[in-house]
Amino acid sequence: MFYTSVCVKGLELISRFPWKVGIVGFMVYPELQKTNKGVAEKLKPILEDRFFDLVELYDVSDDDWRILEGYRHRVDFAVGVQPDILAKGVNPSSVDESERVRALEALKDRVRVAGERGIKYLALCSGPYPSEDLIDKSMGALADTLAELASYASKYGITILLESFDTRWDRKRLIGSLRDAADVLRKVRGRCSNVALLWDLSHGPLLDEKPEMLKEYSDLIGHIHIGCAKNLDGKLYDTHPGFYRPGSINDEQDVAKLLEVLYGIGYNGAISFEVRPEEGQDPREVVATAKSVLVKAYQIFIERKLS
Template structure:
């Protein structure tokens, strides 16, 4: 929960932040992308923080989940499943040209969706497989469409939405689904058979895709979830490492976040906004969390000043 305060024309104005605020727990604690050991104690600090309404988690074993479930009885937070680490680090590609590989990978992802649904999670996030150029590109996009339909259909059994996150195409992660326009066409085709598919747009990916929040105005009905964080520049390279705000090389600022909030308000966005920030070497995880919280507060103040 977040409230912003400004003073304008000698009037004090206090406003409640209009969207649910989430956080990607497995970026705050990157070790959770490899193992869920100790997940309940690590995530507990985020669970207890009244700032957050939504916690995005990746695969958590049953024992750690039971501990989290018991802890959450006192807080009533919502959970969403992030399968991006499974795709990015384990290579479970939802868009391979080989159909037998696609079927195997979809079953791996669908199994985790079923677990999330049975636990009462609210949504599932995925990304596409590696970028493909040349004559196989359309085949890879068609494979992604088939996988989206199948995974979204599985998620729908538990009243969950499926969010396809757009990543960079040429800089770092080099995913198939990158530019928003092309991704909209993929999702639009998949929606012919599964209506619960949306796009997850990440502010930290915007510099790598040469996009800005204004692009969302053209496709408001496709935007289901938002991430905020920073891209990183090292020399002439752009990296998708999600450093904390104001770290060396971090590209996004509170002014970018304020611009995004204005666009989301203009398109009447009703989803959640989640921080995706990762501690760098020598940083305590809560340092990046607290700096992100202060950036969002300042961005909300700038947004209010522009609206009042």
């Protein structure tokens, strides 16, 4: 949560940011993708920063969770299991039924732990982009996994968030464009209502997508990430560098445009930073810069609305 001031037509106005502000903890501290111990101590600077209302976690030991629970009077937690899919071979869109079922069971276990801890959102992504002749089957497999997982998650009151990634530049995931994500999610919603879309501003450049395109899918949006893609010699990478880093794509103007769209469609969920330190960079620098970008973007948004 934060307030900021702007001067419009000679009047100084103070405004509270209307969305919860989150951060992906296991990206700003990427070492947390490799261990579930020491999580609470590593995240302490974020947990004690009242700018943040939400922290997204990956894997957390029971001992660390007991410490994190002490912050729940003011901080919400969500879970992201993208590392399981991107780095550990879990494939929820596999056309090999035995592999898909193994993925489903692994994801159910993540849901169970999250549910027992009272967490209400769990984010995932699709498996790798397949050969062209398997795209339709992979889409069907993903829809089945999401429907079965959402059905299981419903007993805990958990919403499953499907995050879209690029299909050809870096991560090369099945999902994909807003259109493809919407097709899958609407099919799943015919069976379960507790599924939604996670759209990441960082992935927009890799998908040729702009915030304005979200207007067509406003009924599906459940969560938003903001951050940057990276351009190195004309090739795009999904490395989530901090704002203003060499090659970073997206700045406060892009974030302001996203805020304008979200306000216009009545989005009332959270907005989370997904930023990662580059080699030799202090995580505190990445976080401080991201915070300043969001404040500037909100000021731009307010000035445009009131001018």
